């Protein structure tokens with residue numbers, strides 16, 4: 001199957017289709033009438049999509065997932081410090097199987113050639129004629145979904161970080177998905193990396209204030225030191241990963257994420273959602 005300049009854009013394999021960005025990308029693609037193969041380890045059925053079993057660590061699942069796909073949305077294996085080890089062999093197979101366009105989910109904190117997905121980012125333009133690397137800032141859904149921040153807000157009314165008063169251009173996962181859909185289906189692929197943010201940079205104190213206002217339940221931001229955060233996290237995960245997450249908070253404290261970009265507006269034609277809008281959508285009881 002080939003990518004055509006207009007009309008039918010073929011079939012997208014969405015890897016991580018049950019996750020925060022993959023589920024939204026799948027939903028927006030199918031709502032727009034595009035064919036989707038929704039890949040996850042349990043081949044979960046999602047509305048309007050064809051489920052397919054896929055495991056980064058089981059190459060025997062690659063062939064059936066790639067069958068008929070001409071483009072792919074790539075969520076790296078979660079928590080793997082060297083995702084390129086499993087992703088690059090898959091991407092070579094994908095190219096051989098007829099995939100022409102690849103859109104990789106990376107992070108604003110990870111430059112081309114950097115750690116984690118950075119090595120895949122560097123390889124992507126050499127593998128595919130059409131490509132994009134999405135580099136979102138921190139997700140707004142970290143405070144509303146199943147992330148540790150959301151759990152600690154619900155259970156204890158606190159957000160624990162070592163980010164101090166550093167600000168972050170938090171971005172809505174719906175907006176990441178909207179950009180992913182354009183990057184996957186527009187006639188011309190971006191062929192570049194795209195740093196995605198929301199409309200404003202907010203501190204975690206600002207987030208606590210907005211969650212308090214929206215839910216009516218008091219939420220406070222506890223400022224931890226880098227070492228306090230690392231030691232807390234190390235009780236829950238490998239120390240190497242805990243150290244990396246604590247270092248990311250320190251980078252926020254130092255201003256690394258204090259920026260906004262116009263990428264969501266430029267690719268989708270509408271402004272990105274604010275954190276207040278997302279909190280009202282996802283934290284207020286319905287019905």
Ligand SMILES: NC(=O)c1ccc[n+]([C@@H]2O[C@H](COP(=O)([O-])OP(=O)(O)OC[C@H]3O[C@@H](n4cnc5c(N)ncnc54)[C@H](OP(=O)(O)O)[C@@H]3O)[C@@H](O)[C@H]2O)c1
Nearest residue numbers: 016017018019020021022040041054055056107137138139
């Ligand atoms: N959270 C943030 O603030 C933030 C900011 C910037 C970038 N990011 C990046 O976002 C990525 C996470 O993306 P996300 O939030 O969309 O994902 P997510 O919600 O963590 O979901 C992960 C997805 O991957 C699937 N998965 C897990 N292990 C797998 C395996 N071995 N093989 C195949 N699929 C597997 C899961 O499906 P099943 O379990 O059903 O198989 C699920 O669909 C990370 O790479 C992170 O670096 C996050």
